[in-house]
Amino acid sequence: MSEQNMNGCEKFESLLEDYLSGDLPRQDAERLASHLNACGDCRQALEEARLSSRLVGLFDRAEEPGPSFTRLVMARVSAAELWLQQQKNFWRPLEALAWRLAFSAALVLVFLFAYEIKASNPEVVPQASGVLVQRADTFVTPAYNSPTNTDEVLMAIAERDHERQ
Amino acid sequence: MDNVPKDVAASATAVALTSRSRAGKADDRDLVRQAQKGVSAAFEELVRRHQQRVIAVVSGILRRREDIEDVAQQVFLKAYVSIQRFDLRSAFSTWLYKITVNECWDYLRKKKVRPLSYEADLSEEQVRHVEQFVSSGADAGNPGERAELREIVDRLLSDLTDEDRTMLVLKEAQGFAVEEIGGMLGLNVNTVKVRLFRARRRLAKNYRRRVGHGRKEK
Ligand SMILES: [Zn+2]
Numbered sequence: 001m002s003e004q005n006m007n008g009c010e011k012f013e014s015l016l017e018d019y020l021s022g023d024l025p026r027q028d029a030e031r032l033a034s035h036l037n038a039c040g041d042c043r044q045a046l047e048e049a050r051l052s053s054r055l056v057g058l059f060d061r062a063e064e065p066g067p068s069f070t071r072l073v074m075a076r077v078s079a080a081e082l083w084l085q086q087q088k089n090f091w092r093p094l095e096a097l098a099w100r101l102a103f104s105a106a107l108v109l110v111f112l113f114a115y116e117i118k119a120s121n122p123e124v125v126p127q128a129s130g131v132l133v134q135r136a137d138t139f140v141t142p143a144y145n146s147p148t149n150t151d152e153v154l155m156a157i158a159e160r161d162h163e164r165q
Numbered sequence: 166m167d168n169v170p171k172d173v174a175a176s177a178t179a180v181a182l183t184s185r186s187r188a189g190k191a192d193d194r195d196l197v198r199q200a201q202k203g204v205s206a207a208f209e210e211l212v213r214r215h216q217q218r219v220i221a222v223v224s225g226i227l228r229r230r231e232d233i234e235d236v237a238q239q240v241f242l243k244a245y246v247s248i249q250r251f252d253l254r255s256a257f258s259t260w261l262y263k264i265t266v267n268e269c270w271d272y273l274r275k276k277k278v279r280p281l282s283y284e285a286d287l288s289e290e291q292v293r294h295v296e297q298f299v300s301s302g303a304d305a306g307n308p309g310e311r312a313e314l315r316e317i318v319d320r321l322l323s324d325l326t327d328e329d330r331t332m333l334v335l336k337e338a339q340g341f342a343v344e345e346i347g348g349m350l351g352l353n354v355n356t357v358k359v360r361l362f363r364a365r366r367r368l369a370k371n372y373r374r375r376v377g378h379g380r381k382e383k
Contacts, residue, residue, distance in 0.1 A: 010359070013362045013363070014359050014362070016362055017343075045366055047369075048366045048370070049365040049366060049369065051369045051372060052333070052337075052365035052366070052368040054299060055299070055321065055372065056322075056333055056337040056368070057337060058305060058314050058315050058318055059228070059338035060338070061221070061338065061339060062217075062223075062224040064217065064220075065216045065237070066234060069216050069220075070209060070212050073238050073241040073242065074205070074209055076238055076241075076242045077205065077208070080242060080245075153242055153243060153246050156246045156247065
C-alpha cells in the first residue's frame with residue numbers, strides 16, 4: 001500500500017487528517033504548522049488530500065428513508081417468522097420419524113458391533129456408546145454466527161427458537 | 166387488535182417504551198433488552214431510530230440508488246435474527262453498523278458490482294469536465310453535471326480497497342465521525358485517520374494519473 005517513503009512524516013498523517021476535518025487540537029496546530037513550513041512533502045500531501053475532499057464532496061448525503069421503511073422491515077421480520085413456523089409444522093412429523101429411524105439404526109449398529117466384538121474376542125469391552133454418539137452427531141445443527149443470505153437468516157431464526165424452547 | 170394477551174402486554178410495553186423515549190429515557194440498551202425478550206415493538210423502535218444512519222452507510226458504500234433500501238432492510242432482518250447474541254458490550258449502533266458494512270461488502274462481492282470499470286479510459290470530455298471543476302473551485306453546477314462528475318469520481322475510487330473507499334466516503338460524504346468508522350471496521354481511531362489520509366492521497370494520485378495525464382508533471 002504505502003508505495004512512497006515519507007521520511008519520518010508518518011506521524012503527521014493523523015494530524016493532517018485532523019486538520020482537514022477541522023478537529024486539530026490547538027496544542028498540535030503549532031507543531032503541524034512549523035512542520036509544514038519546513039516540509040514540502042507534507043505540503044504536497046495536504047494539497048492532494050484537499051483535492052480528494054473536493055472530489056468526494058460531490059457525493060450527496062443519503063436521502064431520508066422512504067415513509068414505509070420501518071413497516072417494510074417489520075413485514076420482512078414477520079414473513080421470516082411465519083415461513084419458519086410453516087416449515088416447522090411441515091417437518092415436525094418427518095422429524096420425529098427421522099429420529100425414530102436414526103435411533104433404530106443406531107441400536108441395530110450397537111447390537112451388530114457388540115456381537116462382532118464378542119464373536120471375535122470375548123475379552124474386549126464393546127465401545128457401543130461411542131457408536132451412539134457418532135450417530136447422534138449427524139443431527140446436531142451447526143451454529144450460525146453471521147448469516148449471509150436469506151436461507152441462513154431463516155436457519156438462524158430456527159436455531160434461536162430452538163434455544164428459547 | 167388480537168385476542169392473545171401476550172401480544173397486548175407486548176404492545177403495552179412498546180407504548181411505554183415509545184413514550185419514555187420521547188421523554189428521552191428509554192435508551193437503546195433498554196430497547197435491545199426488550200427486543201431480546203421478543204417484544205417486536207421494541208425492535209421496531211430501534212429500526213425507527215437507526216434507519217437513517219444505516220441507509221447513510223449503505224448508500225455510502227453501494228452508491229447505487231436502486232438497491233439501497235433493499236439492502237438496508239436486509240440489515241435489519243439480520244439484526245433481528247442475531248439480537249440474542251448481542252452482548253451489549255458496545256453501543257447498539259456500533260454493532261448494527263458492523264452488520265451493515267459486512268452486508269454491503271457481501272452484496273458487492275456477490276453481485277460483482279463494479280459497473281464502472283477502471284480499465285476504461287475517461288473520455289476527453291470527461292477529463293475536461295472534471296479538470297474544469299477542480300481548477301475553478303466553484304460549485305459543480307446543475308444536477309446533471311454533478312451526476313456526471315460523481316460518475317468520474319466513482320471510477321477514480323474504484324481501485325481503492327473496499328475498506329479504504331468505505332472510510333473515505335462515509336467520512337467525507339456521509340459525515341460519520343472517525344470514532345464511528347473505527348467501531349464499524351474494528352480499527353482504532355488513529356489507524357482510521359492515517360488510512361483515511363492515505364486513501365485521500367491515493368484518490369488524488371488516480372486523479373493525476375487519469376485526468377492529469379498528458380499534462381506536464383511539475
Ligand atoms: Zn513532512
